[in-house]
Amino acid sequence: MFKKKDTLYMVIPAYNEEENIADVIKGWYPIVKKYGSKNSRLVILNDGSKDNTSKIVSDLKKKMPLLDIVNKPNSGHGATVLYGYNYALKKKADFIFQTDSDGQTMPSEFKNFWNLRYDYDMIIGHRSNREDGVSRVFVTKVLKTVIRFAFHENVIDANTPFRLMNRKSLEDCVKVIPKDFNLSNVVLSVVYQKKKYKVKYIPITFKPRQGGVNSINLKKIFGIGKKAIYDFRTINKNLKKEGLK
Numbered sequence: 001m002f003k004k005k006d007t008l009y010m011v012i013p014a015y016n017e018e019e020n021i022a023d024v025i026k027g028w029y030p031i032v033k034k035y036g037s038k039n040s041r042l043v044i045l046n047d048g049s050k051d052n053t054s055k056i057v058s059d060l061k062k063k064m065p066l067l068d069i070v071n072k073p074n075s076g077h078g079a080t081v082l083y084g085y086n087y088a089l090k091k092k093a094d095f096i097f098q099t100d101s102d103g104q105t106m107p108s109e110f111k112n113f114w115n116l117r118y119d120y121d122m123i124i125g126h127r128s129n130r131e132d133g134v135s136r137v138f139v140t141k142v143l144k145t146v147i148r149f150a151f152h153e154n155v156i157d158a159n160t161p162f163r164l165m166n167r168k169s170l171e172d173c174v175k176v177i178p179k180d181f182n183l184s185n186v187v188l189s190v191v192y193q194k195k196k197y198k199v200k201y202i203p204i205t206f207k208p209r210q211g212g213v214n215s216i217n218l219k220k221i222f223g224i225g226k227k228a229i230y231d232f233r234t235i236n237k238n239l240k241k242e243g244l245k
Contacts (some may be wrong), residue, residue, distance in 0.1 A: 006117070008036030009093035011043045011084030013077055014101040018051040022060065027107045028099070029064055035114050041068045041091070044101070045084045048074030075180055082184040085174050089167065096170055098185070100161040104207045112202060113164045121169035121197035124189065125162035125204035143186065150232040151190045156201045158189040169197045176238045178231070187235050194244045 010032050014021055025042065032042045044057045046069055057069040070087060072080070081098060088096045095117055099105045105125070113123045147155050163185070173191040177184055192199050 005035075005037035005040075006094040007092065008032055008040040008095050008097065009043060009088035009091060010041070010097045010099070011045060011081070011088055012099055012101050013045045013047055013080040013084065014049060014053050014057075015047040015074065015077070015080075016049045016051045016053060017101045018049075018053050018056060020103045021053050021056050021101055024101050024103055025057065025060055025064070025067065027103075029067060031107045031110050032066055035110070036066075040093075041066055043068045043070060043084060043087065045080050045087075046071045047076070047080040048072065076182060078182040078184040078186075079180040082174070082177060082179070082181060085170060085184075089171055089174070092167075094167055095164060096167070097164045098161060105162045106205050106207070109162075109204050110164075113162075116200060116202075117164060117166065119198070120200040122163060122165045122189075122192050123200045123202060124157070124164075125160045125206075126157045126201040127160055127206040128203045146232075147186070147190060151194070151236070153190050153193050155189050155193065158186045159183070160204070161185065162204050169195075173197070176235065176242070178234060178238075181231060183231070187232075190235075191239070194239060 010028060012024065012028070017024070021044070025044070029042050032040050042064075044053075044067070046054045046057065054069065054071055057067070061067045061069060070084075072083065075083070077100075084098065085096060097110070097113075109125075113125075116123050143158060144155065147153060147158055169192065173188055173195060176191050177187050181187065189199075
C-alpha cells in the first residue's frame with residue numbers, strides 16, 4: 001500500500017514583489033506539487049501590495065490549481081506571516097512551511113527539510129553564509145543578544161524565513177503570539193525552545209534579494225526594535241501564564 005501524502009501548506013508573504021513573485025512561484029510550485037497531497041497549497045499572502053503582485057499571482061493561478069492568493073490589508077511582514085500560519089492551521093494542514101517572496105531562498109534545499117519532518121517539530125534554516133549585506137547580518141547578531149537578554153534563550157537564527165513545522169507544535173506555539181505581532185518568526189523560534197519542542201537547524205543558502213526594493217530600512221528596523229521591547233514583555237507574560245520562564 002502507498003502511504004497517504006501529507007497536506008503541506010507553503011505560506012509566502014508578499015508586498016510589492018512584482019519583479020520577483022512569478023519566479024518565486026515557478027520555483028516553489030513544483031515542490032508543493034511533488035511532496036504534498038492533492039489538498040496541499042502554495043499560498044501567496046498579498047499584504048496590500050500597490051503594484052501588480054496580485055494580478056501576476058491571479059494570472060498564474062489559472063494554470064496552477066494548487067496556488068492560492070490571499071489579498072489582505074497591509075500589516076507588515078511579521079503580522080502577515082502570523083496570518084498565514086493561522087490560515088494554514090484552519091485549512092487543516094499537516095505541515096506548514098514558510099519562506100519569503102524575494103527569491104533569497106532555494107527550493108532545491110527543501111527536500112532535506114521534508115525528509116526530517118517526522119523527526120523534529122520544527123526544522124529551520126541557518127543562514128551561516130549570508131549574501132544579503134553587512135547591515136542585515138549586524139541586525140541578526142543584535143537580535144540574538146536581545147533574545148538572550150529578554151527570554152534567556154540562545155537561538156541560533158531566530159528570524160530565518162525557511163522553516164517547516166508540524167501542525168500540532170505550531171498550533172500550540174502560535175497561540176502565545178498576539179495578533180499583528182511584528183517579529184512573529186522570532187518569537188515562534190523562542191517559544192519552540194521554551195516549550196522543549198524538538199528543533200533542528202540546517203544550513204541553507206541565502207542569496208541577495210533577486211529584484212525590487214527591500215521595504216525594510218534602518219529607520220523601520222529601529223522602529224520595529226523599539227516596539228519589540230514592549231512586545232517581548234507581553235510575550236513573557238503569556239509564557240508565564242503557561243508556566244514557562
